[in-house]
Amino acid sequence: MTQTKTRKIKTTRLKVRPIRKNSISDDIVQQIISLISSGDLKAGQRLPSERDLCVKFAASRTSLREALRCLSIMGVLTARAGEGTSVAMDGVKFMETVLQWRMSTELHDIEDLMEVRIALEGIAAASAAENGKEADLKRLQDLVAKMEVSVNDAKRFAALDLDFHLSLAKASNNKLIHDLITVIRGQLERGVAKVLQLPKAMPLSVEEHKAILQAVFARQPEEARAAMQAHLNTATLRYRAAKNKLHSPEESSHLKAAGKS
Amino acid sequence: MTQTKTRKIKTTRLKVRPIRKNSISDDIVQQIISLISSGDLKAGQRLPSERDLCVKFAASRTSLREALRCLSIMGVLTARAGEGTSVAMDGVKFMETVLQWRMSTELHDIEDLMEVRIALEGIAAASAAENGKEADLKRLQDLVAKMEVSVNDAKRFAALDLDFHLSLAKASNNKLIHDLITVIRGQLERGVAKVLQLPKAMPLSVEEHKAILQAVFARQPEEARAAMQAHLNTATLRYRAAKNKLHSPEESSHLKAAGKS
DNA sequence: ATTGTCATATTGTCATACCAATGTCAAGAT
DNA sequence: ATCTTGACATTGGTATGACAATATGACAAT
Known part of the structure; x- marks a missing residue:
């Protein structure tokens, strides 16, 4: 069958465009x-x-x-x-489903997510320090104060932490950044919970948030960015530690409650 | 007057959840x-x-x-x-439609997009300098060479520019960053075309790309990031100039206002 | 004033039919 | 032998009608 040679290309090359019927x-x-x-x-x-x-x-x-x-x-x-x-009133649900799909259908590494998150939240912190309204800053202050007295309640602490980061993103006045941070943070929720299980995690986190808050209040964009990125970098390190220390073998999706046999 | 007094609130506050039937x-x-x-x-x-x-x-x-x-x-x-x-083999189309919808249903400012883009492409350049494979770097080199001889063909130049930035994003080996840069760049396409209409825009752009390329080849992440961000910052300035110089009033349709939501 | 009932409008679901596009494959033409 | 052609089956695309489930407002009953 090797004689299926190529000489059969006499089919004229017409300049036509394929017809496409959009559904x-x-x-x-x-x-x-x-x-x-x-x-x-x-x-x-x-x-x-x-x-x-x-x-x-x-x-x-x-x-x-x-x-x-x-x-x-x-x-x-x-x-x-x-x-x-x-x-729909809130376009956030849209982005949530979207990223949920995206994360489900295409694997994105946690480290990739954190890399983007560090950059975006860095911008958010800097912008908040530069342009944030007083009311927004006050809210951040309140949240940190509440965190400080919730270091024994991991669940509440996580909620406050989330609120802090999203409020700061909102204060940046860049809606795209707020959207992206929201959805990325949603994907990292489990990791956050894990990190907070480490000893001393919450008190340390409070200090880091205080540093961010101070820079924002001082209207020092670059310091705020640095403080935020330092916070998230150590959080990433803590995540790796938590991943390796705690029941490391499987980390994936769901714990299959094997039941108490 | 308001004898519809409040004492009528004896309706007990029950903790129930609304019935929801998923379709x-x-x-x-x-x-x-x-x-x-x-x-x-x-x-x-x-x-x-x-x-x-x-x-x-x-x-x-x-x-x-x-x-x-x-x-x-x-x-x-x-x-x-x-x-x-x-x-589907290629998950990019998904992100494209998503961001297209998101951009359509909720206005995002060009400046917001550029702010995010500058951060992400900065990461991409740094990562490419650090981890980029030789083949990827070679491709970048080829593209810049082609750009240099296409400074008189705005359309071709724009295509090469797009290719360069996406190839570099791909070389960063962070798929999420590649996705985000792709879709954001898609939203900025018209702006890019406008910028290239400015005099000397393309030769200047070539030089900036050369600087990025050099830093990446030298495996200097921070220099690569700085070069990329300098490039995009000047591009932003050029965009503002183009927007104000050329028939400006129409069409941008995004005015940035302190959005409360 | 609360509750029950009904009419009505709307989305949710189903079943069926037909059309259009594509792949398969055998029969026929070269 | 090889290519073309056409019939046929499979599959997604569209259309229609019917009925169920749900929300709303009007109205009667208590």
């Missing part, structure tokens, strides 16, 4: 996104009923529903039977 | 994500036909399709008539 659902999704983008659909606003939208889009209810359902699952829309469909 | 499509989506996450479904692998999946999930084809369609639109699956449905 109807795809099209509808894009249109709705555009409507939201242009402001014709505002957050919380209700959409016409599915049957009405069918005729507006000149599509079947099947195709329309595939589009609406997709947007609902992603958190862009909220739909409930009897009530109708409306634009 | 079938939602459930199927979660299950498929889990299958991909657990490795039971690998990238490129084909799923059973829709009609088969119907019986496996014990759901109607409508519900099943709403789930599959959602995953297809988001880029997690790829489906074509006659061929079947399979797990």
Whole structure:
């Protein structure tokens, strides 16, 4: 069969473009996104009923529903039977599901996440020191004070820690950074809980947060960045220690409660 | 006046949770994500036909399709008539649609994007200098060489520039950073084109890329980071200039306001 | 004033049918 | 032998109708 030679290339090279039919659902999704983008659909606003939208889009209810359902699952829309469909109020759920998917379908190393997180939270700290409003800074102060008296309650401490970092990200006044930090932190939640189990972890963490807070209050962007990045670097080291020290063999997803035999 | 007094609050505060019925499509989506996450479904692998999946999930084809369609639109699956449905090979499309949606439904300032980009590409340059493989570095060198002889072809230059930055991000060996840079860069594409219209923009850009390249080849992470961030900072300044000089008023549509949310 | 009931509108689910695109493979043409 | 062609089966894409489940408001009953 080696004589299946190449001389058979007499097929003329026509300059045509492949025809591509975008699916109807795809099209509808894009249109709705555009409507939201242009402001014709505002957050919380209700959409016409599915049957009405069918005729507006000149599509079947099947195709329309595939589009609406997709947007609902992603958190862009909220739909409930009897009530109708409306634009979601908070776009955060969207990013949450998204990163959850991303993290699930494509493995990202914890170290990769931390590398990005260190950079972003560094920016956030610097920006907060530079531009943060007094109210935001006050809130950070309160949170650190609460952390200081919660060093014996790991669960509460973790919640306060999360609140601190997100509040600081918000104070940076860069919404993209706030979004990214939120979703990345969500992926690291388990790791955070582990780190806090280490002895002295919480008191040390309080001191580090105090250092960040001080730099932010002093309106020293670079110091704030350095303090934040130092905090997260040691947190990364503590995570590695926790990972190796504590039941190291398996670290993966879920503990399979083997039950008390 | 207000005799609708408050004493009527004897309604006991019960700790109950609202009833929530997850839709079938939602459930199927979660299950498929889990299958991909657990490795039971690998990238490129084909799923059973829709009609088969119907019986496996014990759901109607409508519900099943709403789930599959959602995953297809988001880029997690790829489906074509006659061929079947399979797990997408390239997860980048997913992040692209995601950020596109996010950018559309929630306004992000160009400056916010650049701030994040500067940090991430700084990391990428440093990591590439530290860990980049020789082949990756060689590719960067080739790209800069091509850029140097393309200073009169803005379109080609822009493509080479994009290639350079993404290749460097890839060389950093941090997939999350590569993803984020890719999508952020996608949002900035128009801005990049504008900047290159400025006089001397391309020759200057070449020099800056050479500086980055040199630092990376010298295996000097901090120098590489500094060179990259200097490059992007001047690019930002050039963008502002281009925005103000050229027909400015229209189209940016992002005005930064202290968003409270 | 609270509760029960009903009508109505809307989303959620299902079953069925048909269309369009793709792959398979055998029959026929060269 | 090799290539083309066409029929056929498989599969995703679309459309339609029907019914269930849920939320809302009006209204009667207690």
